[in-house]
Amino acid sequence: MNLTSTLGGQFFILEKLKPFGLPLAILMLMVMMVIPLPAFLLDVFFTTNILLSLLILMVSLHTFRPLDFSSFPTVLLFATILRLGLNVASTRIVLSSGHTGSDAAGKVIEAFGEFVIAGNYVVGIFVFAILIIINLVVITKGAGRVSEVSARFTLDAMPGKQMAIDADLNAGLLTSEEAKQRRDDIAKEADFYGSMDGASKFVKGDAIAGILILLINIIGGLIIGIAQHNLPVSTAAENYIILSVGDGLVAQIPSLLLAIATAIIVTRVSTSQDLSKQIGTQIGIKQAWLPSAGVLFLLGIIPGMPNLLFLTASALTFFIWWTIKKQGESSGEINDKSVKENDEDKLDNTDDDNALSLSEIADNSAISMQLGYGLIQLVDDENDGPLIARITGVRKQISKDLGFIIPQVRIRDDLSLEANHYRIRIGQEIVAEDKIFPQLLLAIPGDSAQTKIEGTDVKDPSFNMDATWIEPHQQARAENLGYMVVEPEAVIATHLNQILSKQAADLLGQDDVQALLDNLSKTSPQLVSSTVPKLVPLNILTSILKLLLIENMPISDLKRILEVLASLNVKTMSPIELAEAIRPTVSSLLIQQIAPLNNALPIITFSAELEQMIVNIAKQTGANGLILEGSLIQKIVSGINSVMEKMQTENRKAVMITAPVIRRDLSQMLRQHIPTLDILSFTELPDNKKIEVVANIGSDEESNS
Template identity: 60%
Template sequence: MELTGGRGTLGLLRQTAGGIVLPLGILVIVAMMVLPLPVFLLDSFFVLNILLSLLVLMVAMHSYRPLDFSSFPTLLLIATVLRLALNVASTRVVLSEGHTGPDAAGKVIQAFGEFVIAGNFAVGIFVFAILVIINLVVITKGAGRVSEVSARFTLDAMPGKQMAIDADLNAGILTPEEATRRRAEVASEADFYGAMDGASKFVKGDAVAGILILAVNIIGGLIIGVAQHRMSMLAAAETYVLLSIGDGLVAQIPSLLLSIATAIIVTRVSSTHDMAEHIARQVNLSRAWLPVAGVMMILGFVPGMPNALFLGSAALAGFAAWAARGREGADPGPAEGPAAAGETGPDGAQEAITAEDVTDYSAISVQLGYGLIDLVDTEAGGPLVKRITGIRRDVSRSLGFVIPAVRIRDDLALGARQYRIRIGQTIQGEDEIHPDRKLAIPGAGSALRLKGIEVKDPSFGLDAIWILPHQQAEAEADDHVVVEPDSVIATHLSQILYKNAAELLGQDDVQALLDNLGRVSPSLVQSVVPKLVPLHVLTAVLRALLAERIPISDLRRILEGMSAMSGRNLGITDMAEALRPGLVPLLIQQVVPLNQPLPVVTLAPDLEQLILRMARQGGEGGLMLDASLAEMLVQGLNGATERLAAEGRQALVVVAPQIRRVFADFLRVHLPDAIVLAVTELPEARRVEIIATLGGAEALAQPEMS
């Protein structure tokens, strides 16, 4: 415990010290511009400036991508201000103490003045001018232009990148955590290039300031030397120009290093290698070095040329080509990486098997044949991903919980035009579509027989025809509904999601719903779950409601209802039935618009009594009907629902409350889309239109079960 506490204290001290050093350093830099510095401190800061510039340059060279050095703009500003503060401090020393000798401004300036430019101030002026031209005209100008373009392109591409991340998230390619990280990277990238656009102006301003400070030092030194210290013009020029040039070079060389670092950062392409390795891997090509060696050898035989130098260069280029050829032969190709250790078939093809090949934990997945890949290619304008996103949003709003992400992937085992929809590992739907055609579904007033491929609509089982695009106007004029290929898949997926909503709801999803409700009704949630109703029981009840398409969006009413039933010791099914009357209006308003009557299919009274007796005889085993009676009911209801479907409406089957549950279970096997309500569940304020009554003398003639 003492060791842990000591480490914690040490870490806190380090964090506190790190938080103090930078603000204190900024204050010191500002003080340098105002207060005179001793010569030894001036030398120390000049060395620190060179060290910092070299460090920034090395870090820039070893960054894999620009964002790896995201603090560069701020660091560049600090280094620039430090250098300008040093210029001010050194100018003060040069102008006030320059008459005492070449070491008046410190050893660093003296060394640059005597060693770098050999004590010749004329040479120093030209060397300084060349450095300024290189820095200002070439490197700084180019880096500034690249920064501007990168910032503009990054900001323009930001919405597209965000949409691509959302599409990958909806397709199940990314997890929510990965999508959050990607969005943060996109935002950071935009911030970084925007900051670099401004930081490049610091570098340019620093180079211009170096020229102006040099001019001030020279002119001011000549005036002070001649007027105040009675020096001759030649002596003043030799002393002050030499010190000014030395001072300018001490500042200009670190400025040049930072300009190079800026150019490296803004021209860096994201890679898994640092800059040296990145360049080496792309430049070290034998087919590039061989022509170079040949040209250098030809130049080596030209009379008058330095033949030995050119021939030596040709030999070096030839050796580089030989080494590159050896590396190219030793490196594995793209298909011979880590998978090379796996199995291979008779033709040498890879047959390595991974866990991803045999497992898929996606809650919902859509598999496409290779001929349908263009439907999800966003660059080619594939609309399927966007449509599936819209389907998920609509179904989630209708049912009251968030539908899991849909994973879209290709499957070479499928036919070119085939698709398959899975819920978990179970195939719930599959069919074929024609991406170069459109699906025409006849309406009630259709009279023409269109030319095309006759099929059944995969969503509703209606007769349909795949027609060519130029037939669309003809089909629509004949009361056909024309559907795009991607809409066929999306609608089929929508139907499957509604049918299997109960399988998609888990305890984690229910907990997320409770957390959301807890923000507005915390007392209700805390008093019911898990005190009165365990989480798994609540999940089971919600799944029972979803099995009959009852929305669970009104979770407050559900919890209040379950709280009232807590002392009655009811089973899961009984609790779901007891909750239905308060939730059925949510379903009805989704199926039938408020201003339209409810299209109802009823059972004849005698048939209802017959089913009631059979239900009592069946007991817990469910409703057991004679085969002919069951066929009559299914065919009659199927005919009524198809007539309404052609009109764009959906029928509601209304029966006595005593048989609603068993009759719904019976119909779900034959007509999964059928909605069965008890007569007591019909809203009192809604008008009712009886479109069919099932049952008659032929039904009553069927023998009863014994």
Template identity: 55%
Template sequence: MEAQIRPTIAGRLGDLTLPLGILAIVAMMVLPLPVALLDAFFVGNILLSLLVLMVSLHSYRPLDFSSFPSILLIATVLRLALNVASTRIVLTDGHSGSAAAGQVIQAFGEFVIAGNFVVGLLVFAILVIINLVVITKGAGRVSEVSARFTLDAMPGKQMAIDADLNAGLMTPEEAKIRRADVAAEADFYGAMDGASKFVKGDAMAGILILAINVIGGIIIGTAQHGLSAGEAAETYVLLSIGDGLVAQIPSLLLSIATAVIVTRVSSSHDMTKLIGKQMNMSRAWVPVAGVMALLGFVPGMPNMLFIVAAAGAGAVAYFNRNNTGADDTEAVETETPEETEGQAEGVTPADVTDHAPISLQIGYGLIGMAGDGGGALVSRITAIRKDISKALGFVVPGVRIRDDLSLAPNQYRIRIGQTILGEDMIYPDRKLAIPGGGSSRKLKGIEVKEPSFGMDAVWILPHQVAEAEADDHVVVEPESVIATHISRVVTMHAADLIGPDDVRVLVDTLAQVSPTLVEAVVPKLVPLHTLTAVLRHLLAGRMPVGDMRRILEGLSEIADRNLPAAEMAEYLRPMLSPLLLQQMGPISQPIPLVTLDPELEQLLIRTRQNGGVDQGLIIENGLASTIITSLSEALEGAAGNGKQAVVVVAQPLRRAFAAFLRPHIPDAIVLGINELPETRRVEVLGVIGGAAALPRPTPQPAPQRSPVME
């Protein structure tokens, strides 16, 4: 218990450090400060300034020190508070001698400027000019320009991130991190633009405080303490200059830190290593050594110093003779020996490994469709991916687009994992014309089969579009052809795209609104791998899995039966079928059905029973061909009338019949009779089978149908 309390107390004390420190700084401006404490604060101020400068030099990129604007504000306020506190002591006790304001101010007043207040004034003026005119003004200008360009570039960076995400070049988590970095970068440079004004105002305040101390000290010394004008000037000017230098040196250090932060670029090295690598170029040091050697032989010059400098430059050039430039050095360091060897042989790990769930490989002739920022192809794929994700009920992975020189110029290839599931040829300078029911004219062009559904089509030139549309042709853009093909492939193989990580996301999302349900089912009743297998079976049967609440509630009812994942999925299908049917058409319209003849259905059921529960259908070739042909004609006829029909069979036959149709009619949706919602009307478009089509089956009574079928 004590071990748990102590970190909590330490954390709370750490959280209170900054607020208490700021209150102490404000108190220093109002309350008198002991001299010993003033010395300690002056030393701490110098320490803080040095620390900030060192952190700035050793940061790899500006965002690594994103708290710099806030630290700069706090350090500036601390320094001004010390000026106020020291001014109070100087004007109150300055007549008693140079030690009245503490040892730090005395040391700077006597040792640094050797007790000569004229020299002190000149040194202070030079430091102020360097700080205010050179460093602060330059850093402020760089901050202003950086903030402007960063804000202007922000939309483009966001679009580049979206394009990389849609192309599958990064995961959603990586995209989220990069978006946060872009926003943080804009906030940082905007804050630095304002923070540089703190340094400028601090330098100007130092000048005013020095003038107030000098003038006020002389007046107080002569009027109140009976000092002569010369004694008062010498005493108070030395104290004021010492006070000003104590404050100005930390201010100069912070100004340098500000300039370092805003002038550096992101790198994999800190500034010391970065400058060292970029300056240690042999071809740069050789001419430097030569020029210094020539100056060493000029009469009247300090020859020995120049010759020594030339020798030093020559030594640097010799020891860096293998360094031809910063880019080469970084390239050597970032490549491992294995990578260098692989590249020398022309093979890299990226050539043989691709972990993208969905990838689109394109020939070099189609690269222009993707474009630099993604182009119309990426935009179309993004829109279709969003629609598919909504329909299936889980986030479909991004599509990685890569060029492949092994493909023909106009060829593309769609892969799920490492498996090629679709490929075709398209022509980016043409459009695909698909004839409709009223088409009567044969268009000139490249005759092909539309890749998604195998319909006859023609690639026509742009000037033929009006002619094609007038003849009831549907004209499709090339990028839409690819996107539609990807949509069909992804829909048909959605079960291969969902994994435990995706299921965990769905469960965690449900846990935000139904934590008790999730806690009771996953993983107590249904392990995550079993739930993943169930969802894969549902997706293979075209069922959406977005309603995780209903899925978990259904699984909780049968968890004690120890059913296989496929049987669990069959149990859940009647609960989820309304989600599928409402995607196929308005709920006010009847569901178009194609059914099997009762005799054929009974024959298929007996075939399955004779082969075992898990055995597929064993059908004579002629009957199988008749069933497939009849179903294809019925479904195509419904599609020609603008309807997407479903095949309805008896529930015991559904899974086996769907597996039988999948290789021949992959688009067919097979439902069990129990999966039709009781609240929906149906429309029977055709009945497959009959005595003529059967090989003399034994007559069997027709199965009972739901009243809604009649």
């Protein structure tokens, strides 16, 4: 019990001291440069320095991408400071105690010095100089150049990467959390390569400092040994050169290791493998090893060459080629066996040509589009997939207008369709289909188009207007004649836009609503937690939002919707009544899409007599809904259609305004005949919005309005 308590107390103390570990280490380095160290501590620190450099090199070799070792620039700085601190400490001992012998600065420096020099001072100095040149001129200079170029290219590529993330997010390929993580990775990558550009200068400066420290130790040591300690020149040279070269070598070996680690990090390509596996995979191709074995064999049979050595190398290379070849054949046999087994499974599971796979009958995509084989080119990557970009734009715009993320559109080829046909599904229901010509352009006549243009006459799939498919070379002539010319992918995208806007309520589910609530809870957590599900269950809220979307009412201001619900007696009201109560609060979102801020809102009204008659009929029918005579409905629909067509020629849109008591019943009736008609009540008009009455249905002046 006492032992456990003691160990627990020690671990607690260590945890508390952990934040102070790095600052204390930096302070110790500073102290090391000022206070003389005994030779034993110098040996310990030099050994630790070599160990640290080896660890950094091993970590660099086993990272999958540079960002996996994002702290490398800072670690490199600390390792450089440690090494320079040791150089200062060792120089003090070399110059002050070098006259006592080659072991004055510790066993590590003595061993490295005698090992390199091996009794010949000149050779030792030249070997050390070569190590410095390799470090400074080759590795450090190359790593610094790669760091500089990588930093510049990374910064230049940042805008494009950000746009790609936004495109994937809008296309539904990424969640908001994944997009945020990728943006953070891009920012970290830019910071990393920028830091590496500067950190490589540490390595270069360290190598230069090593040369200067070596010269100072040798020259200063000889002067001190001869002048102050009266040593013979040969003895002074022996002591101080061994110490100086040993000190420089002990410092330069870790420096060389860190320079190699720096070069590995900055030249590393992000993959799912460590460096050894990546290199092994890429050079392990049999086509490279057999010619190499052949060249070595030819060199081995040339008289005068070291024949045995070259022939042995050729045999070894040939053995590696044979091993790689056998491994490839084994993999091929496994793959062939897997394919054969899959084919047998298919034969077992298909009794006739009419058998279907599960993916063909269980497509769970919220939105899907099937294309005939003649339209595959519109989504082909080699042609930049123009349809994909159009669909992404449609999803983005509708999502902004309605206030929730439209699901991703799954596009598939369907050989059962005719070549140029396409089909749009919401869930499993086919909601639209038509035919386009991918090599042609669709010309839609405008108001000024008087001359008929030659081509294939059709109906525009979106608005059922007369249109003509023309050859691309006819585009200029068609535009001069007053036609609007549309690309085939734009025809499909416009049709999809119309379908998605009309079917938006079918696309919203409880998961989507929960995602909206989760997003709102980041800024209004109390409102969300006190409303859903305490006052309004998630399924009821989803039903309310669907009712709003059915009549094109945006749900983007979910905060205001929840605030209205929190103020109502929701337990005594149906979802329909709740949706009607919410509409005046969010109607301005729909109105601003129809008429910008400073423009008057075009409205269609009923004459006072006609509206009062409809109100009386609604009171009589009660819960059975609004029931009008067929002739009256036809008259109303005809009058509204005339106004809508006139407004369309002016590139404007009008809304129907009526009394609140009949608004919903009238909307259900009229939208069956005019799906694009928006019907608002008087109470849903903002007080500060200007209006323009463009028609008064049922009045004697209707035809002139």
